[in-house]
Amino acid sequence: MKSRLWKAAACLALVSSGAAAQTSVTMYGRLDGGIEYLNHIANGTGGSSSRWSAEGGDWGTSMWGLKGNEDLGGGLSAVFDLETAIQIMNGTTGGGRLWSRRAYVGVNSKTWGQLQAGRNLFIDSDGVWEFDPFVQQAVSSASLVRGRNWQQTSNNVEYHSPVFHGFDVQGQYAFGNQPGAFNSGAQGEFGRSDGIMLTYHSPMLDVRGIYDELRSQDGKLDNIFQASREYFVGANLKIDKWKVQAAYTHYAAPDSPVGVADTADHYWLGATYQMTPAWALTAAGFYIRVGEGSGDAAHDPASHAMLYALGTTYNFSKRTFLYGTVAYVRNSANGTFSVFATPRDAEPSTSPMAGESQTGAYIGMMHVF
Template sequence: MRKRIFAIAITMNAMAAQAQSSVTLYGRIDNGFRFETGLPGGHRFNAESGDWGCSWLGLRGAEDLGGGTQAIFQLESVLNTQTGELWGNLFGRHATIGVANPGMGTLKLGNLGAGELSQDSLWVDPQFMQRYAVSTLVRGRNWASATNGFEYTSPDLMGLTLKVQYDLTNNYNWNISATPGGQGRTDTIEATYNVGAAQLRVIYDELRGASGTFDNVYVHSRSLMAGGAYTVGPVRFYAGYQHLGAPGATNASVGVANASQPAGITAPTSVDHAWLGAAWRVTGVATVTGGVYHANANHGNGNGTMYTFGGTYNLSKRTFLYAELGYLHNSSTSNLSLGSDSYGNNNYDPATGTAWNDNPVYGHSQAGVFAGIMISF
């Protein structure tokens, strides 16, 4: 009899524990095609994974600790669903544990990964950080990642939410990377204010290089971004501004030789970036998006302007088709690219058909189009 009571007690405890905790498997797959012109070797047609947004696979869970507090965790991987390979580390996007309470906020510890706050600029971007979007003219600077860190998000304070991140180097020196060539100390703060049909967002972000300095405006720099979105009927309007600063940037620190650049051009130490756009929900299943982005870099690096037009069509609640057109016009001393995150000359070799990056020739333009399908689960 006692054995039966003990077995029943174990079963009831297991059922209670199950009721108080949850684990969710989730993910998304994005595959499509892309055609671009103005590349160092001419044009290219690709099968691609992740032009609208990267594919991922993850686990998230929560356990009720009582009093409205939960223990939470998240593990997430990035996938190349054209080849089946992982992009980066196994849980390179997220590997965190923390606690959350509606009245006190949320604290996370671990690899914040793609949760680095510069990536929240997608919320003030009419193209939602697709391939041709707010990160393009700053050579991927808004795709920063964060490791060895913690993040605190405040509860909603009458429409205002604050978020703070701090990431350690795990080195004796507070600022310098413990890994040669790695990333130094980073810290970020974000304020979001929602009022009626408007959302305002300000993000201040610092990413240091391996030596603890700001040595590449597109990689290791200070970033101040302010933007907003406002909805009028079926149309949502977007506007934003971003300033990047890297006072320690030199040709050597960004990895280019003086002779590889046009006369008068040296590594930029600041970039100013602004954009305008809108998303129009034409029907319940179709949305059209458009945006104009402009960036200007100092030290003779000129300016670039990108024009985009795209749209999505929902096949269901979890699956949609997408497409986007992009055209990027460079001034005579600029070689911004639709897809390359690298700074400097492409060093194209016509004999071998190879280039160091996809940057166009200085002063030349690029155009592209991509389309595909995304499913979430």
Template sequence: MKKALLASAALLTFSAVAHAQSSVTLYGRLDAGLEYMNGVPTGVGANGAATGSSHRFKAESGDWGTSLWGMKGVEDLGGGYRAVFQLEGSFNTMTGQGPGGGGLFNRWATVGVANNQFGTLLLGRELFISNGVWDFDPFGQSNWSSASLVRGRNWPQSSNNISYQSPKFAGLDFYGQYSLSNATNWNGNGTTPQGRNAGAYITYTTPLFQIRGMYDEIRNPANGTLGGVYDPINAANSGAVNGAYGFSREYTAMFNVFLGQFKIQGAYQAIRTAGMTGQLPGQPTTLDHEWGGVTWQATPAAALIAAVYHVNGNNGAGNATIYTAGGSYNLSKRTLLDLQVATVQNSKGANYGLNANNYGTSAATDNPIIGHSQTGVYAGIQHSF
């Protein structure tokens, strides 16, 4: 009996130690608000193009930030090593619907090993490395910001990843990501939903400023090229109709400057294709994208933001500029109110919208009529847990 009690006590002690060395955290964010927008396309004309414009007022989720929930955990392996995992999925706060075809954990599903001295190695699904502009976007990749004028090129996810985050050394750190196509052709051959994706960035951080240089590429799963091949039958499924916005290489230089209550941010992106054929008029093969803005932390709770985003494309794609202002007010450490006002001004050959819409001129894309503007106002509330 005494031996049994001793064994039970030892088992309980071991369990308590194991529990102390492991942890799982449930977290999330809910974002919801009301949105007004004019310059919304309507009607069906020649070749399916919109024929008119209207306005709308709607309830919206995720304009200021994606609504999401997830779990992350860590287990101490000893010797300074830790096993880590993260599961994260997005959803619509207004309807409760999840990501649909993207899977339950459409944003993150990773497992790996971390060490403070050697860095972190992960395997699984992640936000693609082009999301690395988030830290340098005045509006933090809200719906109307750094992804809008490149039609979502800056915020995709990718599967089959191997990624590495280095520790910081003398202000420098490195992050790299490699995504396998899982096809018999290394870059993709139409047998898998994703082509090979890859990228890396280096960041240098000081108390006064931060700079980041980034390169990334997204391959067309149909043929492994850095460009869309237009197919009117399969474009809706393959994403090829998006061309440079979907499949391309991207060179990015970004900066943050910290001046007391003010933060100044800016970036330049060169988006380039290779092997792209069959593009339609107004469908670019190259894009130059830049932005700049300033955030004023007026009080510990209140921030005011102003920014300008601009894109210029070849092949008659024209150019467009988003002018936007807004801000947030923290009711607590976890809850904030947000507001954004924005307008996109298109040149005579362009039809970029405030949202990161797909390429096209039909009303279904939500892009304004070619050469027309689009203006919107959004106000909402966000809670994190």
């Protein structure tokens, strides 16, 4: 009897070890918390105010997720990723969604690439951060475009190619899923949206181009910073301890109301210097110019703004670091851009009054697990 039990146990152990060798599930995440200061916030009564606040996610969104893969043989594997945002200051997650950032399943081939379906970061959010000196912090390339380049979309079908001589391509198509209204989306969702991204990576130079269309719930391209066409090109140059990053983006919203500004051009240039293995310093300038036209509660009028940012990180380990960033935005007479990525019609808002400058700063700690 004992012999049979030992044999059964040995067989079970063998099966379990084989399954473990072919399948893996990983829990991962990061937690970010700190203190923030912001001045010249329009208070709605013709004046402005300052604030000190405890904030989470200033350097990067706090998140928690599960991802895994299963070896299917023949160079194929099944993959999945479930990921939600976390606000550590109050313990809430995902804006009412269980998995707010990613929820997809797919198949990966070492030869043909990866095909997946589900919710994910919109293609520019997935692609711009790598060319942003401030990696889409609260102060970053998202600031002067009011968060246009850090959205998520549902109902995606995506393809990621293998890397071939340094080049790879990614395509994304988000269905609206509405009967009789092909371009429209469900309540609280974007409409039909899509994009394509081509990248070249090398030890010294990275270059990326993106074209995408992010539609409103009504299926329109009617707001340059909410629902528009985007043309992006960015480059990274890596020399010794320096990383220099530059980019240009053009936005167009041809379905905007008559007379409202429907184009914008966004530029940036920045550099990071790795002073020691643990300590890095980053500086950048971001510029936005909104094309001719008027504005309203949701649309920016013709205006321009310049954002200057200086930041630093200090790593205690590979998984834990301190950070600090200070920024200043100077607006033209009609500009109401904040140092943070606040939509024009957001409530509450961090935007200053028209033509007013603004200064913001934050310090905190990030832990990755």
